Amino acid sequence: MRPENAMKFNIDEIRKDFPILTRETQSGARVVYLDSTATSQKPVQVIEAMNAYYRRSNANIHRGVHTLAEESTALYEGARERIARFINASSAREVIYTRNTTESINLVAYSWARANLQAGDLVILTEMEHHSNLVPWQMLQAEKGIELEFIPVTEDGLLDLETYKTLLNRRPKLVSFTHMSNVLGTINPAQEMIRLAHEAGALALVDGAQSVPHLQVDVRALDADFYAFSAHKMCGPTGIGALYGKPALLEAMPPFLGGGDMIKEVKLRSFRPNTLPHKFEAGTPAIAEAIGFGAAVDYLSQIGMDAIARHEHEITSYALERLEEIPGLKLFGPSADQKGGVAAFVLDGIHPHDVAQILDRDGIAVRAGHHCAQPLHEKFGIPATSRASFYLYSTKEEVDLLVNGIYKVKELFG
Amino acid sequence: MDDLYREVIIEHYKNPTYRGQLNPHDISFADNNPLCGDHIQIDLRVDAEGTVTDARFDGHGCAISQASADLLIEAIVGKPLESIKRLGKQDVLDLLGIDLGPVRLKCALLSLKVLKAGVYGLGEASDELVEE
Numbered sequence: 001m002r003p004e005n006a007m008k009f010n011i012d013e014i015r016k017d018f019p020i021l022t023r024e025t026q027s028g029a030r031v032v033y034l035d036s037t038a039t040s041q042k043p044v045q046v047i048e049a050m051n052a053y054y055r056r057s058n059a060n061i062h063r064g065v066h067t068l069a070e071e072s073t074a075l076y077e078g079a080r081e082r083i084a085r086f087i088n089a090s091s092a093r094e095v096i097y098t099r100n101t102t103e104s105i106n107l108v109a110y111s112w113a114r115a116n117l118q119a120g121d122l123v124i125l126t127e128m129e130h131h132s133n134l135v136p137w138q139m140l141q142a143e144k145g146i147e148l149e150f151i152p153v154t155e156d157g158l159l160d161l162e163t164y165k166t167l168l169n170r171r172p173k174l175v176s177f178t179h180m181s182n183v184l185g186t187i188n189p190a191q192e193m194i195r196l197a198h199e200a201g202a203l204a205l206v207d208g209a210q211s212v213p214h215l216q217v218d219v220r221a222l223d224a225d226f227y228a229f230s231a232h233k234m235c236g237p238t239g240i241g242a243l244y245g246k247p248a249l250l251e252a253m254p255p256f257l258g259g260g261d262m263i264k265e266v267k268l269r270s271f272r273p274n275t276l277p278h279k280f281e282a283g284t285p286a287i288a289e290a291i292g293f294g295a296a297v298d299y300l301s302q303i304g305m306d307a308i309a310r311h312e313h314e315i316t317s318y319a320l321e322r323l324e325e326i327p328g329l330k331l332f333g334p335s336a337d338q339k340g341g342v343a344a345f346v347l348d349g350i351h352p353h354d355v356a357q358i359l360d361r362d363g364i365a366v367r368a369g370h371h372c373a374q375p376l377h378e379k380f381g382i383p384a385t386s387r388a389s390f391y392l393y394s395t396k397e398e399v400d401l402l403v404n405g406i407y408k409v410k411e412l413f414g
Numbered sequence: 415m416d417d418l419y420r421e422v423i424i425e426h427y428k429n430p431t432y433r434g435q436l437n438p439h440d441i442s443f444a445d446n447n448p449l450c451g452d453h454i455q456i457d458l459r460v461d462a463e464g465t466v467t468d469a470r471f472d473g474h475g476c477a478i479s480q481a482s483a484d485l486l487i488e489a490i491v492g493k494p495l496e497s498i499k500r501l502g503k504q505d506v507l508d509l510l511g512i513d514l515g516p517v518r519l520k521c522a523l524l525s526l527k528v529l530k531a532g533v534y535g536l537g538e539a540s541d542e543l544v545e546e
Contacts, residue, residue: 349428351476353521357418370451383451383474412419413428413477 009307015393017043017299029363032398037182037342037389038367039232040213042296046235049295050288060284062261076287079294080277086297087227088218089244093276096243096250097285101209102132104228104243105176107280108205109136111253112226113174119145122172124202126151126159126188127379128181131372133207137176151177153379157184157333164193168200175204179211183373183387184333185316185342187211191222198223203249209233213391214312214340216305219244231289236296240289243280250276257282300392308392312341315390319343319399326406332385341390344371347406350413352386358412359405366402418512419477426481432488434470443532444473445539447524452479454528456487464495476521478514483525485509490529498533501526503544 015021018041023031033041053075059068061076077092084092098104117123123137127150140146149167152160159177168175175197179190190211194204205226211217213234219227226249230241245253255262255273259282264272273279300308317336320343323329328348333339347355356368366388370377377383388402436442436457444455452475459468469491471483489509490498506526507513514522523544531539 351474353476353518354419354478357476357518374451377451383453413424 009303009311011311011393011395014303015395017045018393019044019047021393025360025363027361027363029361032362032364032401034388034390034394034398034402035365035367036213036233036391036394037210037371037387039238040235040391041393042237042292043235043299045299046237046292046295050237050292053288053291058288061287062278072287075291075294076285079290079297082294082297082301083242084244086301087212087229087244088220090220091247094244094247094250096245096277096280097290098228098241098243098280099239099286100230100232100241101207101228102241104226104241105132105205105207106136107243107256108176108226108228108245109140111256111280112203112249113137113140113146114144115254117144117146117173120147122147122149122167122170124149124151124164124167124172124175124177124197126177127153128157128159128184128186128373128376129176129178130182130207130209131374132209133176133178134375153184153376157181157186158338159186159188159193161189161193165196168196168202171200172197172202175202176207177204178207178209179217180208180214180340181333181342181373181376182210183342183344183371183376183385185339185344186334187215187338187340190224194223194225210340210342213300214305215309225249231293231296234296235299237286237289237292239286240293242293247276250280253280255282256280259283261285303392311392312390312394315394315396315399316341316343318396319388319390319402322399322403323406326403326410328410329406332380341394342387343389344385344387346382346385347410350409352384354413355386355406355409358409359402362401362405362408364402364405418514418518420511423477423481423510423512426484427477430471430480430484432470432484432491433472435472436468436470441532441535443528443539445524445528445531447475447479447520452476452521452524454479454483454525456483456525456528456532458532460495466490466493466495466498471525475524476518478510478518479521479524482506482510482522486525486529495533498529501530506544 057071059072061073081092084095151164180187197204203225206224208229212229227244232238262282264274332344352368368386369384439457440460441458446453453473455472457470461467469487526544527539530543
């Protein structure tokens with residue numbers, strides 16, 4: 001913990017918080033973790049918060065009157081309050097716990113969209129969406145006959161906003177888009193896109209899986225109707241995420257899953273749903289994970305999201321500069337000023353899986369594949385990319401190791 | 415440097431002997447590995463006795479998937495279809511001369527899966543074809 005130097009970003013101190021960064025891989029090389037876009041590593045503060053819960057406070061939450069149940073409930077709900085503050089929601093009741101971003105988006109598709117959309121209604125998505133923001137809408141299309149349109153991605157990896165404006169003339173009911181692409185790294189102009197959606201009479205859902213971990217996100221300044229994100233990409237555990245929703249919308253929505261905790265009263269043939277946020281949280285939730293989620297936002301807040309974004313920008317700019325020097329390497333996505341800490345690339349004549357596999361011999365962890373964005377890869381005419389991604393604990397030395405590793409790959413394939 | 419990327423694998427990946435398509439052909443089948451987007455198509459010509467007289471593979475993917483396809487085709491030309499049905503996972507690993515983790519095993523076995531689905535005349539290639 002560094003409350004006294006909250007303003008000073010000390011990379012060496014930060015790395016000490018992540019025990020996994022000192023481990024070695026099979027080959028004996030120290031791990032160089034460049035896959036934070038898939039999932040981030042976890043600091044001891046988060047691991048300890050979850051351990052402490054199981055060692056000291058574990059009990060089921062809500063309605064319990066004993067000490068442990070009260071303590072567990074306080075920890076679980078306290079985390080929700082800090083998560084709400086972290087994204088500047090006006091109250092904790094606007095933050096629904098889910099399993100992850102995917103479940104958050106599915107919740108909106110299942111509850112809000114099924115109740116409010118009819119055959120022929122238009123939902124606008126983009127070509128750079130993760131499968132989690134495509135498939136739920138395709139499923140709804142099959143079920144209800146809604147229509148889908150897609151904001152195109154330009155060669156530079158940006159959204160074509162002129163086409164977006166034209167699509168808005170068709171009076172969509174919902175615009176759902178990623179705040180930051182998990183492949184291109186593009187940071188989309190969410191505030192402007194949401195304003196335009198609202199002017200056209202549509203609601204806006206934002207996939208914040210990549211943005212909340214890396215940028216200062218203010219859901220009220222954005223005026224987002226729904227905002228979805230996951231704990232595990234922002235130093236928290238897997239198995240927990242959140243959906244922010246404007247309270248009036250959440251109030252009017254039918255429940256999602258049915259069961260315990262989401263009810264106020266149950267009779268044999270009827271039930272009355274609970275108030276927010278519990279209305280959407282059926283069954284015993286991931287309590288330890290929610291507490292870990294709270295510890296993760298505390299950790300990030302203490303370092304400061306502005307400082308984290310600045311550090312990542314520095315690392316990303318350096319990485320793009322170094323990678324661009326490599327002959328036969330092609331990068332995807334915009335310049336460092338318009339993107340987060342992601343560098344997706346292909347090497348001439350060498351498949352991304354081979355690149356990732358050979359880098360692994362030096363302990364370097366990058367991801368290879370379509371990164372759950374298959375349509376985007378098809379758009380660029382490639383089956384897969386290799387992707388290096390950065391976070392608050394990434395260093396320039398790690399970028400250098402990556403670059404050296406890529407030269408080794410090229411040498412091997414001669 | 416690296417047993418996984420033995421020279422023979424890199425060589426078959428960069429300069430495959432059997433890359434291409436056969437038209438006409440008696441058997442043709444194609445499938446993808448959804449994990450990495452590897453794609454393999456295999457075309458066979460078979461004579462009246464059920465012997466493979468010629469074969470080609472086409473597609474794209476990692477070195478492991480493409481080299482194993484080339485090695486596999488090399489191994490089956492001149493062989494009866496019945497013997498292809500008996501080929502399994504270990505045969506492909508023997509051809510490659512390496513051992514593979516579960517993820518890359520899928521890359522290596524894609525060509526055998528495609529080949530056997532074609533030989534059996536199946537609608538879809540299933541993992542069971544290459545499990546033993």
